[in-house]
Amino acid sequence: xxxxxVELGPLxxxxxxxxxxxxxxxxxEFSSFFDLHELGALVVNGITLKPKQGNPPPRVVETxxxxxxxxxxxxxxxxxxxxxxxxxxxxxxxxxxVNIAGETEDDYVILARELSTTEGICAIELNLSCPxxxxxxxxxxxxxxxxxxxxxxxxxxxxxxxxxxLSPNVTDIAELARAAENGGADILSLINTLxxxxxxxxxxxxxxxxxxxxxxxPAVRPVAVRAVxxxxxxxxxxxxxxxxxxxxxxxxxxxxxxxxxxxxxxASFVDPFAIPRLIAGLHSYLESQxxxxxxxxxxxxxxx
Amino acid sequence: MMFFKGQVKKxxxxxxxxxxxxxxxxxxxxxxxxxxxxxxRIREGLAPFLRRPFSIAGTSPRxxxxxxxxxxxxxxxxxxSHLQPGENLDCLxxxxxxxxxxxxxxxxxxxxxxxxxxxxxxLARKLTDxxxxxxxxxxxxxxxxxxxxxxxxxxxxxxxxxxxxxSAGYEGLVTGLFVKALKKGLKPEEIFACGPRPMLQxxxxxxxxxxxxxxLSLEERMACGIGACQGCALKTKSGDEIxxxxxxxxxPVFHSYEVVW
Numbered sequence: 026x027x028x029x030x031v032e033l034g035p036l037x038x039x040x041x042x043x044x045x046x047x048x049x050x051x052x053x054e055f056s057s058f059f060d061l062h063e064l065g066a067l068v069v070n071g072i073t074l075k076p077k078q079g080n081p082p083p084r085v086v087e088t089x090x091x092x093x094x095x096x097x098x099x100x101x102x103x104x105x106x107x108x109x110x111x112x113x114x115x116x117x118x119x120x121x122x123v124n125i126a127g128e129t130e131d132d133y134v135i136l137a138r139e140l141s142t143t144e145g146i147c148a149i150e151l152n153l154s155c156p157x158x159x160x161x162x163x164x165x166x167x168x169x170x171x172x173x174x175x176x177x178x179x180x181x182x183x184x185x186x187x188x189x190x191l192s193p194n195v196t197d198i199a200e201l202a203r204a205a206e207n208g209g210a211d212i213l214s215l216i217n218t219l220x221x222x223x224x225x226x227x228x229x230x231x232x233x234x235x236x237x238x239x240x241x242x243p244a245v246r247p248v249a250v251r252a253v254x255x256x257x258x259x260x261x262x263x264x265x266x267x268x269x270x271x272x273x274x275x276x277x278x279x280x281x282x283x284x285x286x287x288x289x290x291x292a293s294f295v296d297p298f299a300i301p302r303l304i305a306g307l308h309s310y311l312e313s314q315x316x317x318x319x320x321x322x323x324x325x326x327x328x329x
Numbered sequence: 330m331m332f333f334k335g336q337v338k339k340x341x342x343x344x345x346x347x348x349x350x351x352x353x354x355x356x357x358x359x360x361x362x363x364x365x366x367x368x369x370r371i372r373e374g375l376a377p378f379l380r381r382p383f384s385i386a387g388t389s390p391r392x393x394x395x396x397x398x399x400x401x402x403x404x405x406x407x408x409x410s411h412l413q414p415g416e417n418l419d420c421l422x423x424x425x426x427x428x429x430x431x432x433x434x435x436x437x438x439x440x441x442x443x444x445x446x447x448x449x450x451x452l453a454r455k456l457t458d459x460x461x462x463x464x465x466x467x468x469x470x471x472x473x474x475x476x477x478x479x480x481x482x483x484x485x486x487x488x489x490x491x492x493x494x495x496s497a498g499y500e501g502l503v504t505g506l507f508v509k510a511l512k513k514g515l516k517p518e519e520i521f522a523c524g525p526r527p528m529l530q531x532x533x534x535x536x537x538x539x540x541x542x543x544x545l546s547l548e549e550r551m552a553c554g555i556g557a558c559q560g561c562a563l564k565t566k567s568g569d570e571i572x573x574x575x576x577x578x579x580x581p582v583f584h585s586y587e588v589v590w
Binding site: 048055243 | 332377380419552553556558560561564
């Protein structure tokens with residue numbers, strides 16, 4: 026009998042497939058396609074203390090095997106999230122992870138504290154890697170000492186499992202992963218999008234309203250697999266791997282690079298059933314290979 | 330909200346670079362209302378990667394078909410034009426909100442720019458079914474780009490043509506043609522428009538004085554089509570509040586007074 030359950034440090038999930046933050050809204054849109062209870066976990070859109078309008082359009086553009094987005098963390102803010110979105114989400118019985126983003130260290134601390142006293146949230150994901158906002162986001166995520174300091178503060182403010190989501194737009198992601206581990210992170214999420222740009226040649230101007238955006242989709246997968254591989258060697262906390270995962274083979278690369286769970290993002294835009302298909306596909310894979318649990322293959326590519 | 334496999338029945342070239350795609354799916358044909366769109370995965374694989382949104386140009390609930398009209402603008406639409414009858418297309422839809430028609434209006438005006446005619450063809454049928462007098466003002470840059478719309482419209486619809494270069498009909502923009510008709514005494518009680526953004530903006534600004542009930546079908550770059558990615562943002566106002574709403578979920582049809590240009 027195959028066991029799809031995974032234990033990411035203090036976080037137990039029924040299966041190792043998560044919906045990535047920023048690609049699944051608050052679940053509502055997808056709940057008409059499948060039962061959100063099937064998800065390993067749902068990482069909701071990045072929440073900020075105050076409501077955020079987001080960036081001017083165009084916000085998305087297709088690129089070879091992927092897309093750029095520059096949404097700019099549009100969200101209703103913590104209060105509305107707690108009052109309106111969370112109760113509805115709880116009814117879906119999905120494991121809920123809340124992604125939080127701040128403009129200051131205090132923002133992160135307040136958000137983490139508030140969420141820790143709220144029922145029905147199974148972990149917090151610190152967004153230290155959004156490339157599309159002017160304040161905060163990635164500004165906290167590119168230097169080891171700022172990551173260490175921020176994670177340490179948030180750690181003290183919350184007893185929920187703490188996930189830190191890292192950016193690939195850095196010189197050495199392993200160093201930053203160690204800083205997050207040192208600050209008290211329980212789990213690492215990697216990668217966020219890669220900064221990119223498209224020029225509208227007819228208009229002779231940047232295509233996106235925000236000038237630059239974050240690249241996602243299969244185009245970034247090799248970068249993400251490499252990041253997971255490097256970080257796995259550098260830290261001892263579990264990793265959630267993501268970046269361009271569409272099918273079982275893609276997910277297996279992440280597990281073998283060292284991820285204990287994977288998140289699916291952009292693929293859900295193309296196929297709303299991408300996640301349930303992947304969960305079913307992984308289960309069949311384990312069965313066909315006679316593998317009892319995912320852990321048997323986690324990090325396999327390190328000992329060839 | 331639904332998803333379906335639509336079997337390609339026919340692809341017709343309407344005029345250079347503009348096509349009509351006829352898809353078979355009974356449920357979609359029964360459910361769709363004018364103004365809604367289909368989000369179509371042109372093929373599996375990575376190119377094109379994302380789905381493409383297309384306004385529904387008409388349905389036949391009896392035959393169980395839905396049609397969309399599109400223009401080749403890139404690789405995705407070029408591939409779509411090469412599909413063969415019998416192939417199945419992965420579709421989401423019908424998505425979005427439809428046009429709201431006014432029960433007591435007796436004179437309806439449709440203003441279409443280029444491929445923006447698509448959702449208005451579908452709407453024209455609804456309006457004539459409601460026993461309204463319907464005028465369609467339809468513009469393109471040149472005569473060869475005008476789709477011969479007559480055969481897709483109920484015969485009662487009165488069509489007025491405009492081309493920017495004067496090669497057919499009125500010489501100038503379709504908004505100019507419409508203004509001319511107003512001066513001659515046209516009294517619209519509801520207006521529906523779809524076309525390039527500058528055309529819609531010009532209409533909306535003029536309408537600040539006219540104050541006709543005006544609805545616009547808008548377009549924006551879109552990823553998921555269901556409101557999750559928050560990509561297709563449109564700046565709108567509601568009272569004093571200004572913010573972004575999503576073309577796919579909150580539109581694509583908006584009241585003119587809601588849009589911030």
